[in-house]
Amino acid sequence: MKKNYRKRSFHATLLLVLAFSVVLSACSGSKEGGPGKGGKVEIQLWSSATGDGAKPIEAAIAKFNESQDDIVVKTLSNQDHQKQLTAISGGNAPDIIITQWNNIGPWSEAGAVKSLEEFIKRDGYDTGQIIPAALERMKVDDEIYGLPISMSMANKLFYNKEVFEEAGLTAPPETLEELFEYSKRLTKKDDKGNITQMGFIPDYPWIDNVFWPIIFNGSWVDENGKLTANQEANVKAIDYQMSYYKEFGQESIDKFKSGMGGLQTPQDPILTGKLAMIIGWENWYVDDRGEGKDVGVAPFPYPAANPELKGSGMVSPIAMFIPSKAKHQEEAWKVLQYLLSEDVQIQYSIDFGSIPVLTKALDNPKLTQNEETKVLWEYYESAKSPNLKGFPNSIYINEYLQTLNEETEKALKGQLTAQEAMDNVVNKMQPIADKYKK
Amino acid sequence: MDRLKLHSGIKSRERKRLFIGLMFLSPWIFGFLVFQLYPIIMSLYYSFTEYNMFNPPQWIGLDNYNEMFRDDKMFSSLYNTVFMALFGFFPQLVYALVIALLLNQSVKGLSLYRTVYFLPTLVPAVAGSLLWIWLLNAQYGLVNQMLGAIGLPEPNWLMDENWTKPSLILMGFWGTGTITIMYLAALQEVPKMYYEAASIDGANKWHKFWHITLPAISPMTFFQLIMGLIGSFQYFSQGYVFADSSSQAIGGPGNSILFYAIYLFQNAFMYLKMGYASAMAWILFIIVLLLTLLIFKSSSKWVFYGGEK
Numbered sequence: 001m002k003k004n005y006r007k008r009s010f011h012a013t014l015l016l017v018l019a020f021s022v023v024l025s026a027c028s029g030s031k032e033g034g035p036g037k038g039g040k041v042e043i044q045l046w047s048s049a050t051g052d053g054a055k056p057i058e059a060a061i062a063k064f065n066e067s068q069d070d071i072v073v074k075t076l077s078n079q080d081h082q083k084q085l086t087a088i089s090g091g092n093a094p095d096i097i098i099t100q101w102n103n104i105g106p107w108s109e110a111g112a113v114k115s116l117e118e119f120i121k122r123d124g125y126d127t128g129q130i131i132p133a134a135l136e137r138m139k140v141d142d143e144i145y146g147l148p149i150s151m152s153m154a155n156k157l158f159y160n161k162e163v164f165e166e167a168g169l170t171a172p173p174e175t176l177e178e179l180f181e182y183s184k185r186l187t188k189k190d191d192k193g194n195i196t197q198m199g200f201i202p203d204y205p206w207i208d209n210v211f212w213p214i215i216f217n218g219s220w221v222d223e224n225g226k227l228t229a230n231q232e233a234n235v236k237a238i239d240y241q242m243s244y245y246k247e248f249g250q251e252s253i254d255k256f257k258s259g260m261g262g263l264q265t266p267q268d269p270i271l272t273g274k275l276a277m278i279i280g281w282e283n284w285y286v287d288d289r290g291e292g293k294d295v296g297v298a299p300f301p302y303p304a305a306n307p308e309l310k311g312s313g314m315v316s317p318i319a320m321f322i323p324s325k326a327k328h329q330e331e332a333w334k335v336l337q338y339l340l341s342e343d344v345q346i347q348y349s350i351d352f353g354s355i356p357v358l359t360k361a362l363d364n365p366k367l368t369q370n371e372e373t374k375v376l377w378e379y380y381e382s383a384k385s386p387n388l389k390g391f392p393n394s395i396y397i398n399e400y401l402q403t404l405n406e407e408t409e410k411a412l413k414g415q416l417t418a419q420e421a422m423d424n425v426v427n428k429m430q431p432i433a434d435k436y437k438k
Numbered sequence: 439m440d441r442l443k444l445h446s447g448i449k450s451r452e453r454k455r456l457f458i459g460l461m462f463l464s465p466w467i468f469g470f471l472v473f474q475l476y477p478i479i480m481s482l483y484y485s486f487t488e489y490n491m492f493n494p495p496q497w498i499g500l501d502n503y504n505e506m507f508r509d510d511k512m513f514s515s516l517y518n519t520v521f522m523a524l525f526g527f528f529p530q531l532v533y534a535l536v537i538a539l540l541l542n543q544s545v546k547g548l549s550l551y552r553t554v555y556f557l558p559t560l561v562p563a564v565a566g567s568l569l570w571i572w573l574l575n576a577q578y579g580l581v582n583q584m585l586g587a588i589g590l591p592e593p594n595w596l597m598d599e600n601w602t603k604p605s606l607i608l609m610g611f612w613g614t615g616t617i618t619i620m621y622l623a624a625l626q627e628v629p630k631m632y633y634e635a636a637s638i639d640g641a642n643k644w645h646k647f648w649h650i651t652l653p654a655i656s657p658m659t660f661f662q663l664i665m666g667l668i669g670s671f672q673y674f675s676q677g678y679v680f681a682d683s684s685s686q687a688i689g690g691p692g693n694s695i696l697f698y699a700i701y702l703f704q705n706a707f708m709y710l711k712m713g714y715a716s717a718m719a720w721i722l723f724i725i726v727l728l729l730t731l732l733i734f735k736s737s738s739k740w741v742f743y744g745g746e747k
Contacts, residue, residue: 082707085491085707088492089491089492106490106709106710107492110490110491110492110493110710111492111493112492251594251598254576254594254597254598255576255577255594256577257597258575258576258577258594258596258597259575259576259577259578396709398708398709399708399709402688402704402708406689406692406693409691409692410692413692415692
């Protein structure tokens, strides 16, 4: 009897173990959402922001939750691209996702992103109030799949004032030709011929295949779906960058680059003066630039032959979208609109240190006369420029960018001419682009 | 008929025992079926489809496999991977054996040496890579300072595409402690009497090494070869971290450290080409399988167990 009992409890234990492992594997399927306390609808918002970077969105959502009685938004930060991908492909999607704009292309084509066209038409939502270059990034085949919540911009030149003074330079360069001349004057070598200081490195901190073609008025695809990366303007953009390598030498620049400290570290090359000038994003050197500070700010130079390209720059927004499998799409749409209202946009860009995506907010005295945001004033103003652009969104965007990168690298190293490199890109990517053409 | 026979063949007590045994195994069986066998079978299926994780997979037959043969990047990633196996793993294996032979001598402070050579393997791959990125820095790195001090050229290890793979290989030597320790264990298993007998016959050190030591530790070499080759074809973390450091794209300068596993990852999670990535995984599996079979086949010629082939 006793023996029997022991045996049975033994079997029971084994069964428990088995059951446990089944439960473990099944629990990822649990769902949240649905009506919460007091008849409110609870919806989920995921953002990829981490740490302090997540506070602005959490603050904005807290205000939204207070402002009305129908919807409660729960925010979950630190949900990176990989986690977002897993959730929406696994059918466990939240109701709103905040992510890098270039995810919209691949994910929308894959049917994971809800098109906003029907909401926009039904409610007569005015998308004209959004900065065009930011809204454009949300479109795939002319259809709007998301809305920008904030944007970053590269359209300035930052320079180390002290290095300029030493070299007797009183004003920043205005044209690209001047930028090149300045670079020659600001580059120093030691007696062994090693570069010890450089004026400007066009592909530092990274090879930028979006910024440079924009400066030369280039593009990547035309309205017929033909890829245009090998047109004259794009090729010129690479030729211009190559001229630095020809002037100062591939090996010398590479060696110098490897010894420069990391960007935005205490050894930052702009702050130490090892590098005199750099492309200026609005969120770089925030504490070190402007009047009375070490880093000077100027509009990024334009090609002397094309003065109409003054004020060109690259826009990179953060996107919000509704996954097509989200359960509370109507509520999510309301939240998106709330986040794009003027007051929310202003507070958000103050908190986040970014640029609002509403054109009218750019002139709001809460921003333009706010001492707290003084470092961004020039950016607010230049965000109105019609010469702001970005890379077209598509399902093959990441592959296109990667291919551009690889071929540009070959050109900068002198293995190919700029034209050959860009022809390679188009030859490789055109069949892929055609495949997805509708 | 057969089934009946089988049934009656096992007595009820044995059946009970079998059942208990299987119950003990069940967590593993369950885990294997759900987390290993199922994904393996699915990846075979996906390799014949176009699949982006969102939409249902579309059957496209052998297209993924055909495309692989036209994909220059796939071939260059395969080249980089084979390069690492040939010029990385094999020299490292020889190096580990040499160190093990040295550590097998009776000198003072031996346990200290053994610890020192083993210690680096305890550093995680990513942390070790980050450390080496500093050591290999072209301008300030210790490696170049040492080379410069003796008048040798100072390569730009991480940014010159001709030097990126040698950088990773150099770092690999640092992490051979595990192989060394296992070789050391094998060396200590070699019976002393063989050496004594050889000494009497007038064999010199080289003869002893070539005719006694090497055959005696051949099972260990066999094991290391198989594990090492599989590891070489899965080479990922170090390359990924190195590429990231030079702030270039995922394959490093000129795609010189785009390894097979990294390119597979890129296709799967950056381009969402799950079908293509699955096909790549299966080709990798076949390559590794063939190599392993080749080593197994050849082993009868050079692996000795207890004095017999």
